Amino acid sequence: MKRRNTQPKKEILSALKSAHSALSHEMIQSEMKDQMDRATIYRVLNRFCEDGLVHRIVGDDGKQYFALCLQCEEKKHHHNHFHFRCLDCGTVECLDKEIQISLPAGYVPEHFNGLITGHCRRCS
Amino acid sequence: MKRRNTQPKKEILSALKSAHSALSHEMIQSEMKDQMDRATIYRVLNRFCEDGLVHRIVGDDGKQYFALCLQCEEKKHHHNHFHFRCLDCGTVECLDKEIQISLPAGYVPEHFNGLITGHCRRCS
DNA sequence: GTAACTGCAAAATATTTGCATCCTT
DNA sequence: AAGGATGCAAATATTTTGCAGTTAC
Numbered sequence: 001m002k003r004r005n006t007q008p009k010k011e012i013l014s015a016l017k018s019a020h021s022a023l024s025h026e027m028i029q030s031e032m033k034d035q036m037d038r039a040t041i042y043r044v045l046n047r048f049c050e051d052g053l054v055h056r057i058v059g060d061d062g063k064q065y066f067a068l069c070l071q072c073e074e075k076k077h078h079h080n081h082f083h084f085r086c087l088d089c090g091t092v093e094c095l096d097k098e099i100q101i102s103l104p105a106g107y108v109p110e111h112f113n114g115l116i117t118g119h120c121r122r123c124s
Numbered sequence: 125m126k127r128r129n130t131q132p133k134k135e136i137l138s139a140l141k142s143a144h145s146a147l148s149h150e151m152i153q154s155e156m157k158d159q160m161d162r163a164t165i166y167r168v169l170n171r172f173c174e175d176g177l178v179h180r181i182v183g184d185d186g187k188q189y190f191a192l193c194l195q196c197e198e199k200k201h202h203h204n205h206f207h208f209r210c211l212d213c214g215t216v217e218c219l220d221k222e223i224q225i226s227l228p229a230g231y232v233p234e235h236f237n238g239l240i241t242g243h244c245r246r247c248s
Numbered sequence: 249g250t251a252a253c254t255g256c257a258a259a260a261t262a263t264t265t266g267c268a269t270c271c272t273t
Numbered sequence: 274a275a276g277g278a279t280g281c282a283a284a285t286a287t288t289t290t291g292c293a294g295t296t297a298c
Contacts, residue, residue, distance in 0.1 A: 001276095002273085004272050004276095004277055005273095006272070006279075007279090008279070025262085036279095037279070038262095038263085039264075042264070043278080043279085046264095058184045059182070060180075060182045060235060061182075062188065062262090062287090062288090063262085064186060064262095064263095082225060082238075084231060095225070097226070099223070099225075101219070101221065101223075101240065102221070103240070104219070105245070106244070106248055107208060107242060107243070107244055108243040108248045109240050111240070111241045112239075113184040113239045113240070114238045115237045115238070116227070116235070116236055116237070117234050117237075118234040119232040119234070120230070120231055121231055124230055124231065125251090125252075126252075128296080129297075130252085130253060130254075130296075130297070131254090133253090160255095161255050162288085163254085163257095163289075164254055164255065166287090166289070167253085167254085168253095170288095186262090186263090186287090188287095
């Protein structure tokens with residue numbers, strides 16, 4: 001299934017690029033000045049994630065955040081790092097440090113999701 | 125606000141105890157043989173979490189899982205450990221190892237949520 | 249007896265899907 | 274021209290809330 005480079009995709013990608021931090025669906029929606037259809041945003045983000053272009057972070061608030069995670073692009077493999085969600089300003093950012101987790105024998109990992117919530121430097 | 129030890133609370137707690145692994149709302153619902161009101165289950169679980177009796181784990185599937193986490197009771201402080209969700213059988217379990225994350229200066233942590241998905245020993 | 253709790257219904261929130269149309273390639 | 278993508282509406286899923294009646298203490 002070939003992908004097409006459409007207007008909504010360009011806009012969402014550019015929003016993620018300029019944000020340099022993870023954005024929730026809601027945040028993206030408002031960046032688009034509420035001009036864009038919700039279903040489209042969901043579909044585009046899901047597509048991006050499928051294609052490995054974008055990172056899906058599930059917050060402990062149950063909401064999903066999306067990020068380009070430039071670090072991951074460089075390192076390709078092993079993007080086992082944490083994200084930090086600020087309870088005050090809502091920002092979600094990548095933490096640099098890589099984490100190595102040793103699983104018990106027989107366990108096969110597929111995906112890693114690590115999130116810490118608290119107060120970021122600007123808000124604390 | 126004083127708490128009362130009601131029938132639904134007893135049943136849910138006993139389900140969590142006998143499970144010895146995290147249960148989603150859905151799983152609890154079916155253990156109750158669908159006799160119990162959904163809203164009640166949500167309210168009881170939220171109350172348990174507020175009181176620190178039960179652990180809320182947000183899966184990378186966006187669903188919430190609840191666990192007694194006996195380990196945590198013993199250690200009281202610092203329950204910074206990972207959970208493992210099996211993509212095949214749906215089980216969510218605690219991983220023993222404690223994680224120490226060093227945050228950048230100025231960041232104040234409040235809550236930790238670490239989850240790895242993959243295939244557990246029985247399913248892999 | 250009283251305040252907390254339950255059960256039901258309805259609301260609020262979050263995400264997906266069917267379908268006709270549009271637009272990229 | 275072909276078929277992937279959008280936009281709209283409706284469906285689905287998840288969680289919360291208002292309220293009247295119930296129950297633990």
